Every structure is written in structure tokens, then in C-alpha cells.
Amino acid sequence: MAISGQDLIRRMAAGDRDAFAHFYDRYAPLVYPLVLRIVRADADAADVLQEVFWRAWEAAGTYDAARGSPEAWIVMRARTRAIDRVRSIRRRSETFVAPVDEAVAAAPEQPGGDAAEQAEDRGIIRTALERLAPTQREVLELAYYGGLTQTEIAERLKQPLGTVKTRIRLGLERLREIVERPA
DSSP: OOOOHHHHHHHHHTTOHHHHHHHHHHHHHHHHHHHHHHHOOHHHHHHHHHHHHHHHHHHGGGOOGGGOOHHHHHHHHHHHHHHHHHHHHHHHHHOOSOOOOHHHHHSOOOTTOOHHHHHHHHHHHHHHHHTSOHHHHHHHHHHHTSOOOHHHHHHHHTOOHHHHHHHHHHHHHHHHHHHHSOO
């Protein structure tokens, strides 16, 4: 006779690792495809799956059969965690300034990276920025020099997020053209 999902959760709450293994084996094939559909990347789906089951192990004592079946309980936990992962990834991708890699920051300058060349590079960029439309220049300066995310720029300028994203994309494309073919 197969053990019910509720019994497995009750045994998990009591610290039964075998019950957890059976619970995982029973519900992981149900949960993983759902998570993968939401996060769309195998590595992220595997991470979310592991976290969902770990948290289910920790929260087994809070399971209430009156609120739903074990399937519904684990699926809702998985769905919520997968959506959280997508939002987290989206927030990271909205940040234009990459985190500082301490090893790179502490590394000595590359040969030929003297102050004169750096000043020349800054001058090229400054000249290229001046050739952009003012609205494109403003959002790029806020993103790169101000370190703001697209959402923060939209809030500061009281512009729709889509408008800010478009201005940044078009501004970057125009900058590339200017730098590659200086006038």
C-alpha cells in the first residue's frame, strides 16, 4: 500500500528523511516541468526545484490538509518560488552597472593604458554623447554615470519604463555608430 502525500509530509515534519526522499520522488516530476516553463532555463529550474523541496522539508510542520492537497501545496510553493526567481533575474538585468569584480579592480593597468590614452577615450565618449538626442543622452548618463536602473530612471524622469528602455537601446546603438564612424 502506497503512503499518502499527507502521511509523507507528517513524517517529514517529524524529521523522517526517508519520507522526504519518497516525497521528492513522487512530486519532483510534477514540479520540475512547471518550474521550467516559468523560468525557462534548466540551471535556474534545477536551483528552484532544490530550494522548493528544501523549504518544503523545513515547513512540513506547517502543512494544513484543510487548505489543500499535498500536490497543491508543493505546486503553489514551486510556482511562487519560480516567479520570484524570474523577478530576481529581471531586476538584475535592469541594472546597467555591473558589480565590481574586486580582482579586476585591483589588477594593474594594462600596458598602453596610460593617462593620455584614457583621457583621449573619455574625450571620444564625451563627444559622442554630445551628438546624441538630449533624451537619449540623459537616460544613458543616469544609467552609466548615475548607476540607476531603468525603473529608477523612469521614476526619476516620470516617463514610462518602455520609453526609457527604448531611449537607452536607441542611444546605445547611436553611440556605437558614432564611435565606429567618427565624423
